[in-house]
Amino acid sequence: xxxxxxxxxxxxxxxxxxxxxxxxxxxxxxxxxxxxxxxxxxxxxxxxxxxxxxxxxxxxxxxxxxxxxxxxxxxxxxxxxxxxxxxxxxxxxxxxxxxxxxxxxxxxxxxxxxxxxxxxxxxxxxxxxxxxxxxxxxxxxxxxxxxxxxxxxxxxxxxxxxxxxxxxxxxxxxxxxxxxxxxxxxxxxxxxxxxxxxxxxxxxxxxxxxxxxxxxxxxxxxxxxxxxxxxxxxxxxxxxxxxxxxxxxxxxxxxxxxxxxxxxxxxxxxxxxxxxxxxxxxxxxx
Amino acid sequence: xxxxxxxxxxxxxxxxxxxxxxxxxxxxxxxxxxxxxxxxxxxxxxxxxxxxxxxxxxxxxxxxxxxxxxxxxxxxxxxxxxxxxxxxxxxxxxxxxxxxxxxxxxxxxxxxxxxxxxxxxxxxxxxxxxxxxxxxxxxxxxxxxxxxxxxxxxxxxxxxxxxxxxxxxxxxxxxxxxxxxxxxxxxxxxxxxxxxxxxxxxxxxxxxxxxxxxxxxxxxxxxxxxxxxxxxxxxxxxxxxxxxxxxxxxxxxxxxxxxxxxxxxxxxxxxxxxxxxxxxxxxxxxxxxxxxxxxxxxxxxxxxxxxxxxxxxxxxxxxxxxxxxxxxxxxxxxxxxxxxxxxxxxxxxxxxxxxxxxxxxxxxxxxxxxxxxxxxxxxxxxxxxxxxxxxxxxxxxxxxxxxxxxxxxxxxxxxxxxxxxxxxxxxxxxxxxxxxxxxxxxxxxxxxxxxxxxxxxxxxxxxxxxxxxxxxxxxxxxxxxxxxxxxxxxxxxxxxxxxxxxxxxxxxxxxxxxxxxxxxxxxxxxxxxxxxxxxxxxxxxxxxxxxxxxxxxxxxxxxxxxxx
Numbered sequence: 095x096x097x098x099x100x101x102x103x104x105x106x107x108x109x110x111x112x113x114x115x116x117x118x119x120x121x122x123x124x125x126x127x128x129x130x131x132x133x134x135x136x137x138x139x140x141x142x143x144x145x146x147x148x149x150x151x152x153x154x155x156x157x158x159x160x161x162x163x164x165x166x167x168x169x170x171x172x173x174x175x176x177x178x179x180x181x182x183x184x185x186x187x188x189x190x191x192x193x194x195x196x197x198x199x200x201x202x203x204x205x206x207x208x209x210x211x212x213x214x215x216x217x218x219x220x221x222x223x224x225x226x227x228x229x230x231x232x233x234x235x236x237x238x239x240x241x242x243x244x245x246x247x248x249x250x251x252x253x254x255x256x257x258x259x260x261x262x263x264x265x266x267x268x269x270x271x272x273x274x275x276x277x278x279x280x281x282x283x284x285x286x287x288x289x290x291x292x293x294x295x296x297x298x299x300x301x302x303x304x305x306x307x308x309x310x311x312x313x314x315x316x317x318x319x320x321x322x323x324x325x326x327x328x329x330x331x332x333x334x335x336x337x338x339x340x341x342x343x344x345x346x347x348x349x350x351x352x353x354x355x356x357x358x359x360x361x362x363x364x365x366x367x368x369x370x371x372x373x374x375x376x377x378x379x380x
Numbered sequence: 381x382x383x384x385x386x387x388x389x390x391x392x393x394x395x396x397x398x399x400x401x402x403x404x405x406x407x408x409x410x411x412x413x414x415x416x417x418x419x420x421x422x423x424x425x426x427x428x429x430x431x432x433x434x435x436x437x438x439x440x441x442x443x444x445x446x447x448x449x450x451x452x453x454x455x456x457x458x459x460x461x462x463x464x465x466x467x468x469x470x471x472x473x474x475x476x477x478x479x480x481x482x483x484x485x486x487x488x489x490x491x492x493x494x495x496x497x498x499x500x501x502x503x504x505x506x507x508x509x510x511x512x513x514x515x516x517x518x519x520x521x522x523x524x525x526x527x528x529x530x531x532x533x534x535x536x537x538x539x540x541x542x543x544x545x546x547x548x549x550x551x552x553x554x555x556x557x558x559x560x561x562x563x564x565x566x567x568x569x570x571x572x573x574x575x576x577x578x579x580x581x582x583x584x585x586x587x588x589x590x591x592x593x594x595x596x597x598x599x600x601x602x603x604x605x606x607x608x609x610x611x612x613x614x615x616x617x618x619x620x621x622x623x624x625x626x627x628x629x630x631x632x633x634x635x636x637x638x639x640x641x642x643x644x645x646x647x648x649x650x651x652x653x654x655x656x657x658x659x660x661x662x663x664x665x666x667x668x669x670x671x672x673x674x675x676x677x678x679x680x681x682x683x684x685x686x687x688x689x690x691x692x693x694x695x696x697x698x699x700x701x702x703x704x705x706x707x708x709x710x711x712x713x714x715x716x717x718x719x720x721x722x723x724x725x726x727x728x729x730x731x732x733x734x735x736x737x738x739x740x741x742x743x744x745x746x747x748x749x750x751x752x753x754x755x756x757x758x759x760x761x762x763x764x765x766x767x768x769x770x771x772x773x774x775x776x777x778x779x780x781x782x783x784x785x786x787x788x789x790x791x792x793x794x795x796x797x798x799x800x801x802x803x804x805x806x807x808x809x810x811x812x813x814x815x816x817x818x819x820x821x822x823x824x825x826x827x828x829x830x831x832x833x834x835x836x837x838x839x840x841x842x843x844x845x846x847x848x849x850x851x852x853x854x855x856x857x858x859x860x861x862x863x864x865x866x867x868x869x870x871x872x873x874x875x876x877x878x879x880x881x882x883x884x885x886x887x888x889x890x891x892x893x894x895x896x897x898x899x900x901x902x903x904x905x906x907x908x909x910x911x912x913x914x915x916x917x918x919x920x921x922x923x924x925x926x927x928x929x930x931x932x933x934x935x936x937x938x939x940x941x942x943x944x
Contacts, residue, residue, distance in 0.1 A: 170638030364643025
C-alpha cells in the first residue's frame with residue numbers, strides 16, 4: 095500500500111532481512127494513513143536501538159534523541175504544541191530499561207501521546223544481550239548462565255501506575271496491530287502499545303513462530319474497562335493475550351489540559367509573545 | 381560614629397524566620413534611599429543549627445561580603461562561637477531575648493542583653509521577635525518609620541486586622557528599644573537608591589529568563605538552583621510559562637530540548653550534581669543543534685559536598701561536559717543587573733546559534749539581595765529565530781555560517797528531522813565520511829559569527845599587576861581594589877568565561893604579574909586562560925571552605941601576594 099508517510103529513500107533500512115520491524119513499519123504507515131493524518135503535523139520521538147530507527151524510514155517529523163529518553167522529549171513536544179500528534183517509539187531496552195524511570199513518570203503525567211514499544215525480549219543493536227523483558231533462563235553472551243531476573247511486565251506496571259490505555263499487539267497479526275495503533279493514537283491521554291516483534295538475529299527462542307504459538311486474541315466479550323480484570327489479563331503469560339488490555343471508561347485529564355498556560359489561550363507556545371509591560375513590573379521601584 | 385558604612389549580622393536558627401527580617405529590611409532600606417547588600421550563609425538543615433545574614437548599608441554602591449561585624453544581633457544562643465574571629469572590641473552584640481556569652485564582654489565588645497519576655501508574652505509569643513528586631517533595625521539605620529509601618533501592613537494584610545496591629549505594636553517596640561540604646565549610625569543616603577529595585581540573585585536569573593522569552597522550564601530540585609524553578613513557577617500563570625518538576629535531571633534536560641524543538645524557549649536550572657546527570661543532554665543539544673539554556677548554581681563538591689555553601693568549582697565540568705566536539709558559551713554574571721541581561725542574552729545566543737549556553741552562578745550570588753538599576757524591557761523585543769518551513773526543508777542545510785535555518789514541526793510545509801546520530805542535511809542517519817566531516821565543520825564554525833562579551837577592566841589602565849576574576853567574586857574584588865588604592869593594579873572581570881573573549885590576550889599581556897582570584901581549589905579559570913592565551917598566571921588566590929571571599933581577606937591576600 096502506498097501512503098503519504100512513505101519515505102522513498104527509506105527502502106534500504108538498517109534492519110536484518112526478515113526483521114519484525116519491517117512488518118511494523120508497514121503496519122504503522124497503514125495506521126497513520128487510515129487516521130488521515132498530515133505528516134507535517136505528526137512527530138515521532140524516538141531513542142536509540144533498532145526499533146528507535148523507525149522514523150528514519152518514514153516521511154514524518156522526528157526527534158531521534160538519546161537511548162531511553164524518547165518519553166520526556168515527547169512529553170515536552172506535546173506540552174509546547176498540543177496541536178501536534180505525538181508518538182514515542184522504541185524498543186523494550188530503550189523504554190523499559192534505560193528509560194524505566196521516565197516510563198513510570200510519563201504514565202503519571204498522562205500526556206496525550208501514543209507510546210509504541212517494540213518488544214522482542216532481547217537487545218538487538220548491541221548484539222544479543224538480555225533485555226528487561228527477556229525470559230528467565232535466556233542465555234546470551236553476557237547472561238552466560240541464563241537470565242536470573244524477573245521479566246518486566248509493562249502492561250501490569252502501566253495499569254498500576256495509572257495508564258488509561260494499555261494494549262498488546264503482535265506484528266504477525268497485522269490487522270489487529272494496525273487497529274490497536276490507531277486506537278492508541280486516538281486515545282486522549284497516554285496510551286501504551288507493547289508490540290511483540292521478533293528479532294531474527296539474536297533471539298532464537300522467542301521467534302515468529304514462538305510468538306504465534308504463545309499468543310491469543312482476546313475475546314470480544316472481555317471488558318477492558320474493568321481494572322481488576324485488566325491487571326489479571328495483563329499478567330497472563332504463554333499464551334499472552336493480544337488486544338486492548340485496559341481502557342479507562344472515563345476521561346482522565348491529560349498533562350496538557352492541566353497546564354495553566356492553556357487555561358485561557360489554546361495557542362501553542364511558538365505563537366505567543368513575551369509581555370514587556372508585565373515584565374517591567376517584576377522590577378518595581380516602589 | 382559609623383558614617384560610611386555599617387555591617388549588621390543577624391544570627392539565628394533555621395526555622396526562626398530570619399528571612400522575614402531580611403525581606404522587610406532590604407525593601408525598607410531601599411525605600412529610605414540607602415545602598416544595601418545582604419548575604420546569607422546557612423546550614424543544610426530545616427530546623428536548628430546556626431544561620432546568619434549580613435546586612436551592609438553604605439553611602440556608596442555595595443555588592444560584597446565583609447568579615448567585619450559592627451553589630452551582631454543574636455536571635456539564638458547557638459553558633460555565636462562560629463563568628464568569634466569576626467568580632468572586634470568595637471562590635472556591639474545585642475541579644476534579642478537571648479543570653480550573650482560572658483566572654484564577649486571580656487573581649488571588650490559592648491553587650492546589650494534585651495529581655496523581651498514580657499513584651500513577647502503580651503503580643504502573643506516569640507514569633508514577634510522578628511518584627512521587634514525589624515523595628516530596631518528601622519531605628520538604628522534611620523529608615524522611614526512610615527514606610528516600615530506600610531510594609532508591615534501590606535505584609536500581614538491577608539492575615540487580618542488583629543495581626544497587622546500586633547505587628548505594628550511589635551515594630552514600634554523595636555523602634556523604641558533601639559532609640560534608648562544610643563548606637564550612633566549615620567549613613568549618608570543615596571538619592572539614586574530609592575529608584576532601584578531590591579532583588580536577589582535568584583530573582584535576577586528568573587527575571588532575565590522571562591526577559592529572554594522563557595516559556596518552559598523543567599528541572600529537578602537541587603540547592604542552590606531550585607530558587608529559579610520556584611521563581612518561574614510563581615510567575616508561570618502571569619507570564620505563560622510551563623513549569624514541570626521532572627523525575628530526574630536527565631528527563632529535565634531532555635524535556636527542555638523537546639520543548640525547543642517544538643518552538644518553546646526553554647531552560648533548566650540545577651547544581652553541579654544535577655548537571656552531571658544532564659551531561660548526555662548537553663551533548664545531545666550539540667548534535668541535534670538545539671538551543672539550550674542551562675543555569676548551573678554551583679555549590680562545593682565533589683559529590684554531595686557542602687549542599688548549602690558556595691564555590692566556583694564547576695567551570696571545568698561545564699567546559700568539558702558532553703561526548704564529542706561541539707560549540708558552547710558559558711556566562712558567569714558578577715552582579716544582579718548583569719545576571720538579568722546575560723540570562724536574557726543566553727536565550728538569544730542559544731536560539732541564534734542553536735547551541736547550549738550555560739549560566740554559572742553560585743549559592744552566595746543567588747541568595748544575596750542587593751539594589752539593581754531598573755531595566756526597561758520594552759526596548760528589547762524577543763526575536764524568535766525559527767522559520768516557516770517549505771516542502772523541501774532540510775534541518776541541517778550546510779550554510780557558510782554553519783547555522784541552518786531552524787524549522788519547528790507543524791509550522792510550514794516541511795518536515796523537521798532532528799537526529800542524535802550523525803546525519804545528512806535532511807536529518808537522516810548517515811555514515812558517509814565526507815558528510816560526517818562536513819557536519820562537524822558546520823557545527824564548529826557556528827560561533828565564528830558570535831560576538832564576545834568582552835571582559836571589563838576596572839581600575840587604572842596603566843596597570844602592571846592584573847587581578848583576574850569571574851562570576852560572583854566581582855563585588856568583593858572591586859571593593860578590595862578600591863581599598864588597596866594603588867594605580868599599578870587593575871582588575872579584569874570576565875562574565876563570559878568561555879569562549880575566552882578575544883580581548884583577553886591583550887589585557888593579560890600588559891601585566892607583568894597576573895593573579896587569578898577564584899572560589900575553588902585549583903584555579904580552574906586561570907588554567908583555562910593559560911591554555912587559551914599561552915600566558916602564564918603567576919599567582920592564584922583561592923578559597924574553597926564553602927564561604928565567599930570577604931573584602932578584608934582579599935586585601936590581605938593580594939598585598940601578601942605582591943610582596944612575595
